[in-house]
Amino acid sequence: xxxxxxxxxxxxxxxVCIHGAGPVGACLALALSRHGLSVGLVDPRRSPAPAxxxxxxYALSPSSVQLLQQLxxxxxxxxxxxxxxxxxxxxxxxxxxxxxxxxxxxxxxLAWIVDAGALERVLAEALRYAPHVQSLGQAAPAGLQAICExxxxxxxxxxxxxxxxxxxxxxxxxxxxxxxxxxxxMAHQWFQQPGVLGLLPxxxxxxxxxxxxxxxxxxxxxxxxxxxxxxxxxxxxEDATAGAVGRLQLASDRAAWPLVSARAEPVCGEGxxxxxxxxxAMHPLAGQGLNVGLxxxxxxxPLLARSHREQPWRSLGDARTLRAYARSRAWPxxxxxxxxxxxxxxxxRPEAPFKExxxxxxxxxxxxxxxxxxxxxxxxxxxxxxxxxxPR
Ligand SMILES: Cc1cc2nc3c(=O)[nH]c(=O)nc-3n(C[C@H](O)[C@H](O)[C@H](O)COP(=O)(O)OP(=O)(O)OC[C@H]3O[C@@H](n4cnc5c(N)ncnc54)[C@H](O)[C@@H]3O)c2cc1C
Numbered sequence: 001x002x003x004x005x006x007x008x009x010x011x012x013x014x015x016v017c018i019h020g021a022g023p024v025g026a027c028l029a030l031a032l033s034r035h036g037l038s039v040g041l042v043d044p045r046r047s048p049a050p051a052x053x054x055x056x057x058y059a060l061s062p063s064s065v066q067l068l069q070q071l072x073x074x075x076x077x078x079x080x081x082x083x084x085x086x087x088x089x090x091x092x093x094x095x096x097x098x099x100x101x102x103x104x105x106x107x108x109x110l111a112w113i114v115d116a117g118a119l120e121r122v123l124a125e126a127l128r129y130a131p132h133v134q135s136l137g138q139a140a141p142a143g144l145q146a147i148c149e150x151x152x153x154x155x156x157x158x159x160x161x162x163x164x165x166x167x168x169x170x171x172x173x174x175x176x177x178x179x180x181x182x183x184x185x186m187a188h189q190w191f192q193q194p195g196v197l198g199l200l201p202x203x204x205x206x207x208x209x210x211x212x213x214x215x216x217x218x219x220x221x222x223x224x225x226x227x228x229x230x231x232x233x234x235x236x237x238e239d240a241t242a243g244a245v246g247r248l249q250l251a252s253d254r255a256a257w258p259l260v261s262a263r264a265e266p267v268c269g270e271g272x273x274x275x276x277x278x279x280x281a282m283h284p285l286a287g288q289g290l291n292v293g294l295x296x297x298x299x300x301x302p303l304l305a306r307s308h309r310e311q312p313w314r315s316l317g318d319a320r321t322l323r324a325y326a327r328s329r330a331w332p333x334x335x336x337x338x339x340x341x342x343x344x345x346x347x348x349r350p351e352a353p354f355k356e357x358x359x360x361x362x363x364x365x366x367x368x369x370x371x372x373x374x375x376x377x378x379x380x381x382x383x384x385x386x387x388x389x390x391p392r
Contacts (some may be wrong), residue, residue, distance in 0.1 A: 005155060008271055010141035014038040014134070015269040015308070015316055019155050021135075023058075023116075024293040024352035025148030030071045031297055035305035037316075040136045041127065054116040055174045055198050055255045057212030059085070059176070059187070059287030064294045066114055073122045075325030080203040081118035084109035086185035093192050093347075096359030098366045100376050110184075110376070111287070113200045113212060130209035133311070143316035145204045145272040148293075153278040161274070165262040165281075168344065170195070170343050171222035176204065177211040177237070181246035187246060189285075191347040191358070194218050196285045197240050214284055216259060226254050259283050261341050263333070267326050268383060271317035275300065280333050282340045292336055300325050326357055 006017075016032055018025045021043035029041045060068075063127065068074040074082075086109055087101040102110045127133055139145065147155050156163065163276055183201035187311075190197045195217040202210040215237075230250045237248050262281040266273045276293030307314060307321045314321070346358050365375065 005145055005146045005272070006139055006141040006353075012143050013140045014040045014142045016144045016146055016304070017039075017042065017136070017140050018148055019277070020148035020150060020153075021124075021127075021277075022150055022276065023119060023123060023290055024297060025146075026120075026127060027067065027071060027294060028146060028148060028297045028301060029133050030073070030123070030126055030130055031067075031301035032304065033132045034071070035301060035308070036132065037304065037308060038132045040134050040140050040142060041356060042136045042139050042214065046138070053252075054120065055176060055212075055252055056116040056203055056214075057174075057176075058114045058116055058119065058290050058292075059111045059289075060114050061111055061291045062107070062109075063298070064291050065297050067294050071126065073119075073126050076122040076125065077114065077118055080207055081115035083113045083201050084185055084210065085111045085113060085187045085201060088187040088189070089223060090189045090362065091191070092359040092362050093190075094355050094359040096362030098362045103191075105373060105376050110187075113187075113202055115202075115204060120188060133249060143271075144322075145317070146300075147272060147274045147278050148276050151260070151281045153274075156278055157271060157272060157352045159266075159269070162250060163262055164265055164267040164348045165260055166341075168216075168259040168261065168283060169219055170216045170259045170283075171219050172259055173213070173215045173217060173222050173225055173254055174257070175213045175254045176252035177213055177248045177251060178206045178251045179209045179211060179246050179248050182208050183211060183245070188241070190240065192240065193350055194345065194348075195240075196344075197237075198285070198287075199241070199245060200287075210251065211245070211248065212333060213289075215240075215286060216283065219258075222256060226256055243298070257284075261337060262346075263337065267329070268319070268322035271315070272317045272318075273300065273325065279329075282337050283344050285344060286336075286340045288336050289338060292333055294361050295332055296325075296329055299328050305330075 015037040017040045018029050019042045021041050029039045032039050058235055088110055090098040100110060102108060147153055149155055185201050187201055188199045198214040200212040202212045204210055225236060234250060235247055259279050264274050264279045267279045275296040282289050304316050
């Protein structure tokens, strides 16, 4: 993939050049365009349709949904490509149980489950009509280079940025399933030995009784489940869920992602900035990676717009503006990464004291409303945990 940055001395051809048209890069382009900034979006794929449908379904927090609404893409999603989660049940490996309900938190829903492929399509469509956005085959000189290339970013490596990476030696297996019982808007998660299994309520392909599966497993076991025939895979799922949601039938291929926890150091410098998975990657057990990436967009876009409006003589790549972004995002990113990694460490230890601690802990939290409320808030709104919501 092309990753060359234009020489810093080249005269800018636009305000911001965004590298990567994944969900974070696409949302940043739309947000900046709405503020009247000129944007180039480097998308080396630029083909009309991806070769393979993305089987992920994103659990999006209310803050992420709010951003998509502001960008006018939320309403464009087909209704069966976004399913609301009314409640969530988490089960431990020895009787521990935790339940959250939107109504308890004073909300209509806890989250929305959104089809990754459908989101990609509506974002691409919105970009086609967005003013001030041009699609580029390679990077162009700009006031700011915004790197949104995902976990394997080549431009981040070219910039010499450290990528502090901790592989989990686990693989996430994703697929779509149809159940023989209604999902009732309930998300399920099982922390087991040796994996974490998540079933997200979904309305594709069958309204009211489909599920998006995310199953994190040790690499070798994941490989076996990816290669086995559909009937054996369905039997393994029924075993792992103890039949709690009825019979499950595969309704798609199976896809796999290696899992890591990682963060870039630093996330900005003179003339460049990192956002989304290019800046931080986390285990999908809490469904937070994209939410944190959209939090980056919601923070950076207004900062750049304000700088452009109030100090038009100052370059958008000015290190002081970018440091304000980095400071503002440090706490929500670090706290979420630590929370997710801590959960992972607690639930991956096979020793008896850890098993007792996590299962009793879950049941205890379940009975203690304020702590449960706090935990739910962390998962629902990463911007709510941000100490400085109006960075300067
Ligand atoms: C199984 C699984 C389940 C998940 N579930 C959730 C969930 O429920 N909720 C949630 O919030 N998050 C979830 N995530 C995390 C989420 O997928 C990521 O956080 C999100 O995709 C990050 O978006 P991004 O745009 O930063 O990066 P990406 O989605 O990786 O997009 C990067 C883009 O940059 C392009 N690119 C790469 N290199 C270059 C280059 N050199 N030049 C130009 N372009 C380039 C790529 O082609 C791609 O289009 C999940 C992840 C996995 C693996």
